[in-house]
Amino acid sequence: MAYDALLLLSFGGPEGPDEVMPFLENVTRGRGVPRARLEAVAEHYHHFGGVSPINQQCRDLKAAIEADLTGHGLDVPVYWGNRNWRPFLADTLREMKADGVRRAAAFVTSAYSGYSCCRQYLEDIERARAEVEGAPEIDKLRIYFNHPGFVEPVIENARAAYERIPEALRDEVSLVFTAHSVPMAQPGREAYVEELNDVSALVAASVAADRPWALVYQSRSGPPTVPWLEPDVGDHLEKLRAGGTRAAVIVPIGFVSDHMEVKFDLDVEAAELAERIGLRIERAATAGTHPRFVAMVRELLLERDGAERPALGTLGPRPDTCAETCCRRPA
Structure with a gap:
């Protein structure tokens, strides 16, 4: 070792x-x-x-x-x-x-x-x-x-949330993948979005391949004059309901545990919004201690001792170390 x-x-x-x-x-x-x-x-x-x-x-x-x-x-x-x-x-x-x-x-x-x-x-x-x-x-x-040890629990938890939607509504379910928003100017933002999209597509295909899905963002904290990744999860839920969707499964794909951004931004704010607009939602659990x-x-x-390096999706395993210039903020 x-x-x-x-x-x-x-x-x-x-x-x-x-x-x-x-x-x-x-x-x-x-x-x-x-x-x-x-x-x-x-x-x-x-x-x-x-x-x-x-x-x-x-x-x-x-x-x-x-x-x-x-x-x-x-x-x-x-x-x-x-x-x-x-x-x-x-x-x-x-x-x-x-x-x-x-x-x-x-x-x-x-x-x-x-x-x-x-x-x-x-x-x-x-x-x-x-x-x-x-x-x-x-x-x-x-x-x-994209390691199977992360993706497989996400799939299992998302499927469980999907199955909690009443059968009469499952043909109307939209999958909503959420991640923490970051400023558009943040170094590495492009790789972050690419990875989120790749694993979201993988989970969506495994849970409900015939249902629409979208990647949205939550928990932005910057001033409104600074562009951050969008759309916001609340705005997206309202758009879904306005378009006739009656149910959604929220998958916090960007998080590994049910910490504050998940418990408050999704389980409180998004849940209250969904109830107000008449949208049935189920929130998938995170990987946690699966x-x-x-x-x-x-x-x-x-x-690090030479064992196999598995990866799902299309992007392959990331390297062990990053280049010194990778994702560094400008001085």
Whole structure:
């Protein structure tokens, strides 16, 4: 084994009402986001008691990965660190250093290419390592949007959601794939959209090949004067209903777990909109701790020792490492 540890690297989130604003200020530091916008987003967290679901999801995923590795005879300790909240990545690296870890692979809870999905995690790793003298080397595992271990749970969950639609409405169902919107000018945006379209087409063909589908976006946070990826999921649902569609299956294809953007933007806002306009919707679960998804983490780790590199769809497996210029923001 090329590595003596695995690092689970995620976004982070507050775990109490008092942590919400400090967390949001940390996420948006240096970006000039107005206070009013932060207060509006804070209400999303307060809707759930000020607790983001993502940290518990990471704890559950970490435990599942540990059990899977042990069950396959791999003695690889698993650590967990976040970009934006406790446990902060630099603190996790200090713990790893104290434990004698010299080289670790990093699995990030983001499946796609692009600046915010990939390059920003690499920057965070570089920044955290610079804070910790003698920090272990960290190699980010490859992009996995089209790995069977991600796609197969998405298909299974989307099919389950489709089957929850009453039979009388299934001939009218539209599949709606959602992903986090990003600015049109963000580096890597083209690859991000290409990957989302590729895997969405794959899932749609496997779930309901005769039904229409669309890729839409959610959770934009920038000023209205800055172009972001569209259409918005709410606008698309309204358009579907205006065109006579009576049912839709929402598949959060851009997310690997049911964190805040899924729980609030889809399960609260989109659900309330659908009820108001008379559109029956079902939301598919994300991969979460699905056994196939958990096994994928082990498979990605073993790829670094020469194991098979599977990929579904048309784009093939992404490389282990990106070029230094890939998806970097202009100075």
